[in-house]
Amino acid sequence: MLLSVDHVTRYEYDRPVRGVVQSHRLTPTKFAGQRTISWNVSVSGGTMGGGFRDGAGDWVQAWSVAGPVSHIEVRVHGEVETTDLAGVLKGSRESVSPEAYLRETPFTNFDPALRALGAAALSEDILSSAHAMSASVSAAIAYRPGSTHAHTTAAEALAQGEGVCQDHAHALLALARSQGIPARYVSGYLQSSNDGMAHEAAHAWAELNVPGFGWIGFDPANQCCPDERYIRLGSGLDAQDAAPIRGVSRGQGIEKLLVTVAVQTQQQ
Amino acid sequence: MTTYFNEMFQDGNVRSPYARLEGWTRDMPADLRLAKQAEAEALFRRIGITFAVYGEGGDPDRLIPFDMFPRVFTANEWAKLERGIKQRARALNAFLVDVYGRGEIVRAGRIPAGLVYQNAAYERAVAGFVPPKGVYSHIVGIDIVRTGPTDFYVLEDNCRTPSGVSYMLESREMMMRMFPDLFRENRIEPVDNYHEILRRTLASVAPAKCDRDPTIVILTPGQFNSAYYEHSFLADLMGVELVEGQDLFVDGEYVYMRTTEGPKRVDVIYRRIDDAYIDPLCFRADSMLGIPGLMDVYRSGGVSICSAPGAGVADDKAVYTYVPEMIRFYLGEEPILNNVPTWKCAGADDLGYVLSNLGELVVKEVHGSGGYGMLVGPKSTKLQIEQFRALILANPGNYIAQPTLALSTTPTFVDQGIAPRHVDLRPYCLVGERIELVPGGLTRVALTEGSLVVNSSQGGGVKDTWVLAE
């Protein structure tokens, strides 16, 4: 499927800031499931810094903006040809040991409830365990935009029984890690769906490491594995670690964030 | 009753390296000694060489006690130590490059994967990165104790930012100033080129993008850090700027420092702050000490950071037990220096042994340092032991235990004259394009009679350390 992406993130400061530094994971991952036709990232008034492929195979690109500035716009535009690999991250080049994805983070600390849910889904076969875990997260946390915020933890989302894709992914990470299955957070895009549901085009899901297959994506928010509607950008231990844009501004200005994303099918 | 090896007197005779010191102490009148001691203290205070102690209140400008009685090694003794230290520094760096790369030692089953990859000090952010010259730990401080004429044990490795080298240099300076005759009578290897070697070492790991004489800086957490004096001392000796996070900023592909003439590019950062604080964008978002964006510049080859972020995974006290295995695996050699036998409380068998023998053992936190959070069994009360037992049971994986070593003693000036006190040794091995070691180190001495804890934060003092020329 040929997908086109238009993603604009605008930062507005009530007072000009002295400078901004950003770290982007905004480039489609190189793997068998996606081929980049064109891709362009720009930062208004920005200087492109160093770029590198990290140990997990994600392209990280630094940017800096010299102040004073009162707004910054990050624009992403491109086209990617995708293939459905049933969620398997085939053909990616990475050097981090999956074992490095077993540690807890503040977002994914597993409380007894998460651990119990993980244990209940565990069976002999890791692959079926992974599917069962994803399914139980879907069942336990209803999709409801606005019910949680950027700093909600997996335990909190489970306790209140609702959340958004970030919470689903965090909860799945906690379940998997509590049972010794390496798991990581993935950020990316999802084609605006045709069923009329209000899915998020800037999306997040989880990947679990299954012996024999490697990393496999699971999207509890949509009760499926990532297919050709998904574009994968980057991964990390949690949402903060895998964020497509991380930034720090120097100055007293209070930041306001405006995001628009459109992911659409192109005629082939 | 344990007997302790006395480095000066053996079977009633004076051991050869100390031969010339016997007369020196015999001939020194008590009032001269007191006068010299006072002179040394006044000098230290005037220079400002003080040591702030964490969490203790009192005088933040406390002096670290200096003992004038030197500690001496023969050329032969040192030659063995030097080979052992360099061997260890090489293996530790090979290990770091490996575990951030393919992890061959883990794949070979020589060290448990969890110990490495789930270690709090393992930085996923640098996985897949090989720093310039393949060096993660540029200054390796190896703590060594002696228990007999030829028996040396490595107590722990410090791969991040070992401190104390300023005391090594200042102690020597002080001794040469106060007792020049001693240096004429004994042929003592110099240590005062340490800063030149350090500078050369740091310059040798400049990033690939640096095509000129590299600009080096020392990054300090600031004046309130207990080692601030050392940071400014080393910066001054090397002739480099001592910077805080706020003095540096990232622009484009490089790091710059703020100067009165405008931005100046920085190539090598000798940082004396922890990984967690160096870049709020990558690590702790609440860090006020760091430089936003530093890690991206580092990973894309715009700046070198010494020690490299992530180096801490090699000096964890649980990983320590595998260092002999690293030496065999990477170098194909047998370890020259012994490890102290260590029980890891994470394992059920070891835990059982440790809990039944707490009164005999030294128990340490896996990530602890500075002599905090440890139990010295034979020197502790029943209550202290029971309290520690509860701590271990609550989190066994956090503790390791070692036998109480019979640390050697050297003569030390005390109120009553001269008496044996326990000592250890921390040499500083420099790793860059070459591996170098100045002949000497920091000898720490437990000034309290019978005490085995030499940490300066726990009332230990320092001595000048001599290595005699052939």
Place this chain on the structure above:
Amino acid sequence: MLSRTADNLYWIARYMERAETIARLLEVGARISLLPSTQGYKTEWDSLLKASGNSGGYVAKYGPPNQHNIESYLFFDRDNSNSVASCLTLARENARIVRTALTTQVWDALNTAFQELKLLEAQPRATLELSRLTDWVMKHTAMVRGAIDATLLRNDGYNFLNIGYYLERGDSTARLMDVKYYVLLPRAGYVGTGQDNDQWSMLLRALSANRAFHWAYGGEITPAKIAHFLILNPQCPRSIWTCVAGMNNHMARLATLYGRDTEAQVATTALLAELQDQSTDQIFEEGLHEFLSRYIRQVANLGVVIHNSYLSGDMH
């Protein structure tokens, strides 16, 4: 050099100069307390507090002015950021941060002052005579100044120290004059009376300029002569002219050293040119108070420009 280092050096100088100003004020106060009590006695202490730049803090803590409390407040009180104790401590703390940019002699002088201060603080207040305290401050500020002049490399750091000294000194001269003028001459009837002369003479004493003044001018003390001496006379070490010219000189040295001009240098040169065109008559025509207030504002502004030009590290 690092902008932060330059900033520390600049503030060492400003704090040392400020400590000296406070000591001078206290000396004047002590002097007044020895005069027969007049109606002006209470207002004198008021004016001292005003000149110290922190009268609000005093009133909040102690209430109405009295000699003992004012002395404690201006000398020892750590709650008063402008007290002698605070200034010496801050100067030493700044020095500790940039220890390696100083010579042993300069550090020694600063550190000794700090160590002795701690001893003074440990003594009962009743045993400490004020004159001994003020002499002690003068001695140590002079020793630091002397160590700087005698031992420090003439590099950019030296220039930043001097800029700090001159800026603070010019500011304190203007403030001292302004307080005297504004507080003591509210009614025209006082001008030219004997009491007025006492006040002016006290002002000269506060600036250690009593004798120098008489050598330079002779005869009657008149407001015009004093204003000339303290504002426009290049021979007076504390005159506003001397201070601005001093800043200008060190700013010019920086420009040569760095091979570039700065906004700070331009602003200082303009300020000096303005003073060169002034006469005492013009100053009185403008109004002494108006003139001094304007100068104080200009100096405050110059402080900001210096910060932006050299100390903030934000220039590109």
